[in-house]
Amino acid sequence: MTTQPISDDKTFTSTEGKRAQQARKTKNKILTAATKVFAEDGFSGGRIERISREANSNDRMIYYYFGNKEALFLNVLETTYLEFYKAEKALDLDTASPIESLKKVIAFTFRYYLDHPEFVAILNDENLHRAKHSSQSENIKNISGNIQGNLVPLLEMGQQNGVFRKEVTAKNLYLTISSLTYFYCSNQYTLTVFVGKNFQDTAFQDEWLKHISDVVIRSVIVDA
């Protein structure tokens, strides 16, 4: 399967006519519906028919615009990753206050996962299939390099200031934050059963955020 650059879409030109505009609209509706359906039912469980129905379109259009189910999923995947990437890049961090910035990153990441269950669900599905689609996509590879982007300057400044320990690496910090935020969201339903707390409760979410901020900061600040 080959993938084309997301933005260089054949149905999108700046001077597009009504037909083209309509086409882009339909395509987007399908993509939105597909994201929702794949997030709820996974790739295998997601039904073409349900996607086209939720998009107020019909099956045939999915094949017209995306080729087949797998290509549609790939498109959903790329779009979903890209959204996350864009949101992350949009974070406005003041490197002068590394600890505050770090807290901001943690809070953003946690909130993003909570607010975008489809991102979490699709990532899980990808891992079920051993990143089969992700590893095929050029678009995704282009994003992947920048994934720890926010942390690097922040960490450097903190280390220069003597606030953060020298041993801390951006990669470990990134994975630590990801773990502590992602797990809560991705496993919230089984955790609710097992831990006996309601992980959908916002108060409990706030408490968790406070806790993991503390954990992360304790893991990076210099020893007293």
Place this chain on the structure above:
Amino acid sequence: MTTQPISDDKTFTSTEGKRAQQARKTKNKILTAATKVFAEDGFSGGRIERISREANSNDRMIYYYFGNKEALFLNVLETTYLEFYKAEKALDLDTASPIESLKKVIAFTFRYYLDHPEFVAILNDENLHRAKHSSQSENIKNISGNIQGNLVPLLEMGQQNGVFRKEVTAKNLYLTISSLTYFYCSNQYTLTVFVGKNFQDTAFQDEWLKHISDVVIRSVIVDA
């Protein structure tokens, strides 16, 4: 759907004859195959036919012993949870050395996830379906209460000794450890793509274990 106590299986009696023995064997072979297949392909993607083939049995026996696909999955789920629970309980911890014990728990948890990808995969599938099966099962509810069992005495001892901070709760500690171990395993394939490291590499796994042990311990020890 109703579930029966796992151990009170109609095909298992201590004085069982050859027939009953054979039957139990067949049932177990199906369960093992089902665990594998559901772990690899999820509930929707898992095929009855493949399960029966891998079990060297035939489709019909699955319905004979388990009723239908969903009940089979529920059985797999319960068995998988129970295995984890038993392994956890079998951990021999010396509460006299809370830090060493804590490290043991972290290492055990991490290794268990690494060694049992089916547990991770099935948990993910359960969360995709909002713990639909887990919340229905009495067997699972029976386990759930004890899930933080190992940590409580360990934490208490550490706090009495003045090694751990008073504010630390078993629940937060449990979730912290789970996050830091689970995420690495569950998302290893997409992480490999995004972070550019091979998460299946044992050296990298060791490095991560060392890192998270450090993070967890820093999060619980008393401030200097």
Place this chain on the structure above:
Amino acid sequence: MTTQPISDDKTFTSTEGKRAQQARKTKNKILTAATKVFAEDGFSGGRIERISREANSNDRMIYYYFGNKEALFLNVLETTYLEFYKAEKALDLDTASPIESLKKVIAFTFRYYLDHPEFVAILNDENLHRAKHSSQSENIKNISGNIQGNLVPLLEMGQQNGVFRKEVTAKNLYLTISSLTYFYCSNQYTLTVFVGKNFQDTAFQDEWLKHISDVVIRSVIVDA
């Protein structure tokens, strides 16, 4: 398919031992259950498994005693016919009062159908399959000759007395009575929907019996 005389059953001897007695009991339980199940679901819809369950036996015994599903049905059919035949023969009619006797026959027939929905249901199923089984069975052929048995003497007496018209034939009288009684029972559920009356209501049943008695008698008595 061959059929054996019903009473000459291999499992029935007057000096039977305990085992044989038990066997006959099991066989009867199966037959009773089968009658019920076939009556409710038809031949195609009737499930072997449900029959054995309702008989507190197991599938295997059905094959042990009856051979296969079709032979079981044939047995049910024969038994059901025979029951009707025996009940009919047991009618004690006073040929001296032909009209009263005729009323008795009509009432008996109607009540029998009402009280034995399984007879009606199984007859319908037989007709669906063009009397496939009935025409194969020797036992049934033996019964068939006597089917109008009650009416012949009654009719003759009435004609001799000058109460009944000479043209009336036993066959027509038999079919007329059968029609007027059977249809009410066999079609009671659709009739309830279409006619808007509750055909299960005993008052309505009584009313109908009165009506058809009148119709039949008017059809046989001599013109004024």
Place this chain on the structure above:
Amino acid sequence: MTTQPISDDKTFTSTEGKRAQQARKTKNKILTAATKVFAEDGFSGGRIERISREANSNDRMIYYYFGNKEALFLNVLETTYLEFYKAEKALDLDTASPIESLKKVIAFTFRYYLDHPEFVAILNDENLHRAKHSSQSENIKNISGNIQGNLVPLLEMGQQNGVFRKEVTAKNLYLTISSLTYFYCSNQYTLTVFVGKNFQDTAFQDEWLKHISDVVIRSVIVDA
């Protein structure tokens, strides 16, 4: 299960194109084949595969147009009822000659049942299942009210003329005619075995019609 008005079919518009026309044809072919198969084998015994084969279509189209086997049966049921209803309404009766008209109704009814064994078979199947489908269908309820339509004016005229007895009710007359005509047809195969006459023989059918006309008329005319 919900039913839609039969005539308001999505595949039928007065200005339909070739495609829609073809679609309607396919749907009709399936319906015709289904009617035949269900009539021959009942609901349980009727096979989807046979229906699609006889319709020169494929299994999938049955689900495309009707949803499932039960809905298909419901459709067959409704159509079959409607056909009968339309034929009945089309009867051109001269109320001026009540007796002649009555004979016409009797003959029509008898002939209809003879000529439409599928109607009889499907009614029987419905009664086996206690009118499960009929009672669910709005379309059928709409028909049901008019079922004795032909008899009412005829009966009134006869009673005004002093030809028919005042006590006769349309409902009883309707049920009497139905009984005497339906039973002959519905039970013709077992009757052939039991009575020893060939109920498929047209001469015998004519004889029966003559007989029941006589019975019905004797049941309504004023006493001499």
Place this chain on the structure above:
DNA sequence: AATGAATGAGGTTTCATTCAT
């Protein structure tokens, strides 16, 4: 660009029946 009609492969499940003790 859009869509209803059609399809075949394959999915889950059911069923009557036989095996083996």
Place this chain on the structure above:
DNA sequence: GATGAATGAAACCTCATTCAT
């Protein structure tokens, strides 16, 4: 005599996909 285990054929139904306007 009785029964649990096993089976293969076939049933209903679903699904992604293509055809034909």
